[in-house]
Amino acid sequence: MSAFQDFVVLSLVKAAPLIYAALAGVICERAGILNIALEGQLTVGAFAAVAASFATGNPVVGLLAGVAAGALVGLLLGFAATRFGVDQIVAGTGINLLALGGAAFGLTVVFGQPGASAEVPALGVSGERIMVIGAFVAAILLHLALYRTPWGLRTRASGENPRAVHSAGIDPRNVRLIATVVGGALAGLGGVYLSLAELDLYSDGMTAGRGFIALAAVIFGRWTPIGATGAALGFGALAALQFVLQRSGVPSEFMQALPYLAALAALTGIAGRARAPQADGVPYAEV
């Protein structure tokens, strides 16, 4: 395979978990929940997948466990944000801490050692390929769901004007809750990819801020599934580029920092001052 083909493949590999996480971010934010906890969801997804695979010897069970774990964290965030009036930013930060600590704790409990797990049955190369394709399929499905189905209509409405949704007879808090759970499941999938598809183990901090890069991708992609996927691809290419340039004089830290710098640039409106959903991050309280 030519170097260029290698580069493309590597970009896709690096982009896949970002796509899953970014799609999760898009669902949540379109519904009105600012999901800072993507990083935590990736973490629990990755860890749960490895733990379950270790316990059952079956990587597919691991995959399901990862999805479930992400969904569960989404449920926690959703509940906190919609039922208990917890500030979404703060809840997200708490969940990230919780997830990191919980996963590290889990490492010792399940594997008896801190730092990294043992190697476990993983999804292998074919599994990796399926998950990469799956990311794009998920993007298309989400696009269709958001713009062509009643569920999508209600979800988007909840992110713009929850009061109007409520007066139409639908509880926007439930809509938001569903969104965070579905988003959590997607993010969990992203975590599964990191631990069971790209590798075959879990190690402390392996998510390496991808959850935050995914947030940047959501902004760049103007809160649309296709846009966010495109942005995630771009960031994946950046990561692959870092690999290629490893031998050149460019410091690796600079390459690693590029996605975050790009996100900062996005905040200045370079990527166009697209509007976030109007009620993004605003809790809806029943009178």
Add this chain to the structure above:
Amino acid sequence: MIRGLWIGLGLAVVAAAAMLLAGANPLLGFWALFRGALGGERQISETLVQTTSLLFPSLAVAFAFRAGLFNIGAEGQLVIGGLAAGVIGARLDTSGLISIPILLVAGAAGGAVWGSIAGILRARFGGNEVIATLMLNIIAALLANYLVVGPLHSPGAAGAETAELPHSSWLPTLLPDTRLTVALLIALALAFVLRWVFDRTVFGYELRAAGDAPEAARRAGIDLAKTAFVAMALSGAMAGLGGATIVTGVLHRFNVSLSPGYGFIAIAVALVGDLDPLKIIIASFAFGILQSGALTMQALAHVPKDVVSFVEGLAIVALAARRFVAGRKQMTAVAQE
């Protein structure tokens, strides 16, 4: 207050459950935690060291919160402040009366610059400071790593850290043979100063107005952009100062791992302390106990110390209930009247 106690109880139960899961005895675990934190003069001094390291970023976070800004970047500001102090300190060899103030100011300045980046993004471009500070955290770590291993490498240093600071630049200790330094006094003084600023000064008045009712503040002639910028810069300065005190007082060098997440735990501390500087002192002490007792808990009761960060994260989620930073977009969507 009562709700807080219930939540505390709930968290203790969760912690106990986690300990059981780890195959440890919860009672032993709690005992080890408190013994490790408060069991003797050395232990208490260590707890106070942790308290000090938490107090700076917690005040920073609370300060920004009061102005209506989410400073999630205290961690990065702390690192940059520590970096500045460490890099300069490793090369500066003069009387402590000169070097220590320089290093502390350098730390505050570094943190202020780092906080200002997010401040400018917010003030000038309206960029969400949550995302900005999150990104800046990671960029700070990467930058520090690069500088300390590369261009600003001090001779005699091994790994991702600077050389040791000369003894004259070490912060004077409060108790001999401990790591407890005058940094604690500086932090306490800072808390009192902040309380005075909030309650009495015009600057504090305008800051609080910007945080509690930005539209009303704007029409009252308060410059929101300037306030946001200044708040982020000062907040960063406080966190940076904290980093500098860790470098000059605790580690006596800059190391990229100088913070086990103080900047994030600070968010919990700020919330527990109701954004009030004096209550934050108490909250910092409580969390300091958790931090310093955790290692003992791990050693004696074989409870993985990560259970502490798990509980801290849970605390943030539980305690933030209805903790609206009023005035920000986070106002309820229910329109009144």
Add this chain to the structure above:
Amino acid sequence: MLGREPRRGAELDRAAARAEVEKLSREYGLAVDPDDVVETLPVGIAQRVELLRELAREPAVLILDEPTAVLAPAEIDALFATVRALALRGTAVLIITHKLQEVVAHTSRITVMRAGKVVARLETAQTNVDAIARAMVGGELPELAARMETTPHPALAVRGLGAGESSLAVRDASFEVRGGEIVGVAGVEGNGQSALADAIAGVISYRGTIALGGITLPAGEPARRIARGIRTIPQDRRREALVLPWSIVENAALGDQRSPSLRRGATVDRKAARELAKRIVEGFDVRTPSVDTSVSELSGGNQQKVVVGRALAHDPKFLLVYQPTRGIDVGAAALVQSRLIEARNAGVAVLLISFELDEVLALSDRVIVMYRGAIVGTFERGSIDRARIGSLMAGAGLQTGPVVESA
């Protein structure tokens, strides 16, 4: 279609929804374009969309909350025609409103509420506006302060003012407000009043000039305006005038926190602020347990009194008043209006923007009418023609050019 989306399989059936909108639009005579983005619509038309959505659900009970706040007189008639037809078909219609004229003209039965309790049930045919007003207040309506002779002197001059965006903008507005007079801006909500108010308050950028006492004001600097003696009573007191969690004392200082009277060096002069708060509470009959009470615990009327009291406390030269009696009880409204007249008597230049035509007509020395951001008519107090003004508010003036009627 939100909430009852027509489906084709798993997908939304947009064509069916569109057909339904068109059918309803014809049936009820509410003209809308199904493809318009609601955000871009003028408020009156957006309200039609709201109405259509509710009518599409074929309600047994329809509740309308202040439905005519954003409508011109002609549109109000159309709305009530629709509502009447609906009622005749058997729908129960409940209208919540403070517009007594409309209540008397279009309803069958009236329930009057005060402070959360029902205080009167009346048959429309057997009552009148005065009786309803008395029931609302619980007694006689307080008299408005008397207007006195004044010698108006030049104060605020606005030339070629343009501000705001698209359909909500104000365009090329020129007028004067003199000290000792109240100039009232009549118009349906959404015709540029907010842009006008924000430009004068200095919170948005604008073209043209605004000058006070001959000195041009710099754009977008509320602090300078306050220093020059301009005070505003904003439209939304909860968001734009008060810091809800704070006490009356702390709110009293807002806007003047840097002035020498409330400041001692770098600190706030709490004693002075406290005294100011007490003066406001006493002078404006603010019902509160103490000046340390949080304003969030005050009723809307008392909150507004605090805002008005604060605005008048430092002898302003020019007062911008936007919807001063919105959502407050009739007694508080009368007090606020009286204080505005007294300010005018004392030589303050007052610009009153209100969507209540009655309020504008009752208080103003001169009335200017706004439509689509332009001033389409000016009337001196002696030659106020209510019908004329109403039709200008609805857009009649665009063909004939601005109308100026002097006494």
